[in-house]
Amino acid sequence: MITDYTTYDDIRAALGVESEEISDTTLGLTLYSNYLDGELEDIDFTLPTVYQDTKDLLTPTDVEERFMKTCELFATFAVAKQLCAALPLFAPRKQTDGKAAVERFDNPYRDTVKMVNEQYATLRARLILALAAVGTSVVASVTPTYVLVSNPSYDPVTGV
Numbered sequence: 001m002i003t004d005y006t007t008y009d010d011i012r013a014a015l016g017v018e019s020e021e022i023s024d025t026t027l028g029l030t031l032y033s034n035y036l037d038g039e040l041e042d043i044d045f046t047l048p049t050v051y052q053d054t055k056d057l058l059t060p061t062d063v064e065e066r067f068m069k070t071c072e073l074f075a076t077f078a079v080a081k082q083l084c085a086a087l088p089l090f091a092p093r094k095q096t097d098g099k100a101a102v103e104r105f106d107n108p109y110r111d112t113v114k115m116v117n118e119q120y121a122t123l124r125a126r127l128i129l130a131l132a133a134v135g136t137s138v139v140a141s142v143t144p145t146y147v148l149v150s151n152p153s154y155d156p157v158t159g160v
Contacts, residue, residue, distance in 0.1 A: 002033050005051070005075035014080040014119070015087060016112055022083065032079050039078040040071075043124065044131055047071070054134065067130040074123040081120045084113045 002008070008027040012019060040047045051071050054064045087109045154160060 002027065002036055002075070002079060005036065005072050006079070010076045011079050011083070014076050014116060015083060015109075017087075027079070032082060035082050036075055036078055040075070043128055047127075047131060050131065050134065063130075063133045067127075067134045070123065070127045070130040074120075074127045077116055077120045077123055080116045084109070084116055087113065 002011075008024050009019075011027060012022055015022070037048065040051075044050075051068065054060060054068055057064065060068065
């Protein structure tokens with residue numbers, strides 16, 4: 001569950017929106033909780049268990065405190081990252097109460113999306129280091145990149 005790691009208000013703060021724009025009901029959807037679980041398990045399958053065990057300690061060490069705080073920040077930005085695709089749909093195009101009006105630009109969240117993605121990447125790397133520091137070995141998966149060179153036996157321009 002998302003609220004085991006972060007709060008809905010923290011997620012909204014990361015995105016720069018209010019509760020009227022993204023409700024607790026929306027953030028409480030299983031979709032976002034399952035996504036966060038997958039993100040944490042992609043780093044290390046035992047990460048949720050290690051986090052909960054560390055959180056249950058009466059007097060965590062400084063290293064354990066750093067791990068918990070980093071995990072909580074990562075959770076905030078992992079969910080915020082997932083919401084970025086739909087962010088323009090949440091925001092009102094025009095909001096008015098008769099005297100005061102709010103109107104947003106065509107893409108007011110371009111900088112927000114960039115910042116969320118940067119924070120996500122930074123915090124993911126930091127969480128991997130913090131997890132290793134509390135004694136859990138993390139195996140980073142690397143997807144190999146293949147580059148092939150092909151020399152055709154004929155000239156593709158002239159066909160000879």
